[in-house]
Amino acid sequence: MRVRFARRVAVLVALLLSVSACASIPESSDPKAVKAVDESNATTPVTPPPSGTDPLALVRSFVDSAAAPESNHEAARLHLTLPERLDWGPPPGLLIVDNVDTIPAPQPVPLPEGVQIVGLQADKVGRLLPDSSFVPEVGEYQTQVRVERQADGQWRIATPPPELVASKGSFSTVYRPVPIYFLDHDSTGVVPDLRYVVSQPASTLPRRVIDLLTSGPSEGLRSSMHTAIPGGVHPKTNTTEARDGALEVNLTSLGNVPRETRRLIAAQVVFTLQSVSSARVRLKEEGAPLLPDAQDLRPTDLVPYESDNLARPDLPGLAVVDERLVVLDRNAQPIPGPAGSGEYDVVRAGQSPDGSQIAAVTRRPGGVVLRVGRYGAHLPELPTVGAYMSKPTWRGKSEVWTVVDGHDVVRALDTGNSWVPRQVDAHELTGGRSITDLRLSRDGTRVAAVVDGQIVVAGVSDQDGRVVLTRPIALASTQGVRITGVEWLENESLVAITDSNTTPVFEVSVDGFRWVPYTAANLGQPLNAVTVASGARVIVADRSGLWESRDTDDVWSLLQVPIRGGSIPFFPG
Known part of the structure; x- marks a missing residue:
């Protein structure tokens, strides 16, 4: 009973925090410690399923809405009965499926009035892991979902799937692939590690990809890729656009690192940001320029680090x-x-x-x-x-x-x-x-x-x-x-x-x-x-x-x- 009460309190607190989340983000890059952006606490409005949705369509709609993390997966949560809505806490990660179908599940004994068991079946596509990387998975996904008619006549889910399941179409709408750049095998050039991030709100994308960058390569590539960013280094302030249009990235102290390492860090940051922003990058360390002789950078300023891994255009083959x-x-x-x-x-x-x-x-x-x-x-x-x-x-x-x-x-x-x-x-x-x-x-x-x-x-x-x-x-x-x-x-x-x-x-x-x-x-x-x-x-x-x-x-x-x-x-x- 205490666990259930704690879950309900956590959900209510998360919903209250989501209302004020944007107000807590400073507009300038004052040297103040900031927390990582939580995609689940965005404030995009969400609406409940359309009135009169039947049980089969309700379960399909639940799968279509599960990819959206706004307000602690509020879009999916609104498909649930009120008790389950307060208790539901999907585990980290996301199972992505395709060809979603729902059918009435046969039952050996009659069900109570206002209760239906819906069979959910789909083809597995893969999983979004907690580090925002994707791994493919094959096979058929099957589970049963209990749906109950509420006092207002609307159907709602009483027992959702045991894991968070989202359709491939909705995932592709909500998430976008972003290459996060690390170092190659000999640490002379940059190489992308593909991750998936929520595409909205676009204003927080730069900060979110920098958080992924400073966290290091994805689990599957940690023994293959390297990073020039020392462990424990994170953004000191929000990654925001300055008044002159430059995108400011202010890192915590790097310690005593040589100039070439600083240039490698700059290459990782600038190439990572190029897919989410066209602005020039103003890279700082504790508020001071990371590279005193190159305050604002674009990918063209760091071409040697990328061209190290490109084909030679002058060789005919x-x-x-x-x-x-x-x-x-x-x-x-x-x-x-x-x-x-x-x-x-x-x-x-x-x-x-x-x-x-x-x-x-x-x-x-x-x-x-x-x-x-x-x-x-x-x-x-x-x-x-x-x-x-x-x-x-x-x-x-x-x-x-x-x-x-x-x-x-x-x-x-x-x-x-x-x-x-x-x-x-x-x-x-x-x-x-x-x-x-x-x-x-x-x-x-x-x-x-x-x-x-x-x-x-x-x-x-x-x-x-x-x-x-x-x-x-x-x-x-x-x-x-x-x-x-x-x-x-x-x-x-x-x-x-x-x-x-x-x-x-x-x-x-x-x-x-x-x-x-x-x-x-x-x-x-x-x-x-x-x-x-x-x-x-x-x-x-x-x-x-x-x-x-x-x-x-x-x-x-x-x-x-x-x-x-x-x-x-x-x-x-």
């Missing part, structure tokens, strides 16, 4: 054609050296991000072998052999990876005099299953792999001289297609080819929340390769040639290069 490497341009000339002359029987290949190195899988008696060396020069053989190897993929310019015989992930390291292969701990990723394709993100923090026809994304963690693939997440397609190849489109998204004639290519968000099909026009199965050029131009190869698309709605156009079908194009990385 290469292709494997008739077991030799050719330049992917209008002349399609072979590259210099034995990889272009036909001396090696090249099966697959990859070029380092700076274009200086080539890794090639070449034929040998009984299988294939990995060769790595300078572009245009002799490529020495490594003691990495097998019956099959995936297309090489690079982590910086001195580390190249491949998958041997579907299960052994090998990385070759440049020691200065030779390339030395090392094993990658990939047992979490494989789970005894076969890997047919594996691609490193340009920032080196994650891999995307094709494992038994599914995309699986995992973090790359450096642990005491070992490299481990951690926290693998399967990105299941709701269309039921089999994935045959994958490539990084951008740091936040992938492009995948499938065995389907109707949906041969997809753009997929890195967390699997969004699957957007490209048009199938002009493409023919099977697609044997996918790659991405600078400017996010997607190129796929089928039997008739190489096809290019710049957007999911574009019709595929034939790439104007004299290269026939069956070739394997690739760009640096």
